[in-house]
Amino acid sequence: MSNARFAMLALTGMVAASSAFALGSKPKADDEAVNARIQPVAQLSLASGGGAAAGNRTGEQMFQAACNACHGTGALGAPKVGNNGDWAPRLGKGLDGLLKNATNGIRSMPPKGGVADATEAELARAIVYMANKSGGSLKEPK
Numbered sequence: 001m002s003n004a005r006f007a008m009l010a011l012t013g014m015v016a017a018s019s020a021f022a023l024g025s026k027p028k029a030d031d032e033a034v035n036a037r038i039q040p041v042a043q044l045s046l047a048s049g050g051g052a053a054a055g056n057r058t059g060e061q062m063f064q065a066a067c068n069a070c071h072g073t074g075a076l077g078a079p080k081v082g083n084n085g086d087w088a089p090r091l092g093k094g095l096d097g098l099l100k101n102a103t104n105g106i107r108s109m110p111p112k113g114g115v116a117d118a119t120e121a122e123l124a125r126a127i128v129y130m131a132n133k134s135g136g137s138l139k140e141p142k
């Protein structure tokens with residue numbers, strides 16, 4: 001076999017193999033649907049840096065980077081920041097009660113608001129930030 005002919009065969013083989021691979025690895029509709037569903041959460045955790053290192057984020061930074069997505073608008077039934085009526089029935093739980101539910105998640109509220117690396121202190125600060133703009137007078141823990 002001449003070298004040129006061998007090269008042609010090898011090339012054809014590679015093209016066939018790579019298109020078979022492309023077909024085989026094409027995402028199924030199911031995968032795409034799952035990706036679409038988890039994408040907002042993935043983006044939230046990426047956005048959660050908020051310019052400050054994990055652990056040192058202020059309540060406002062946490063809110064802007066993550067909580068705002070739902071609590072800014074009331075999406076999914078989240079108590080909206082600035083709407084005292086939304087927050088009044090929740091404020092009675094106190095910071096400890098709110099923090100527990102925000103940490104574990106409650107109904108459509110994802111655990112830690114989707115910020116996987118959020119510390120307890122950061123979550124508490126974010127809650128105090130939101131609550132105190134909505135009729136609360138919670139004290140930020142030291």
Ligand code: HEC
Nearest residue numbers: 066067070076077078090098101102107108109113126127
């Ligand atoms: C994907 C939307 C979403 C994001 C993001 C989100 N929340 Fe929520 N949150 C909700 C919803 C929905 C509720 C109402 C849950 C219920 O009581 O049914 C809620 C409720 C809460 C409550 C009240 C819990 C209670 O016991 O009544 C707190 C506190 C809270 N969120 C804190 C946070 C904090 C802090 C962040 C950001 C770090 C955050 N949330 C991000 C959707 C979200």
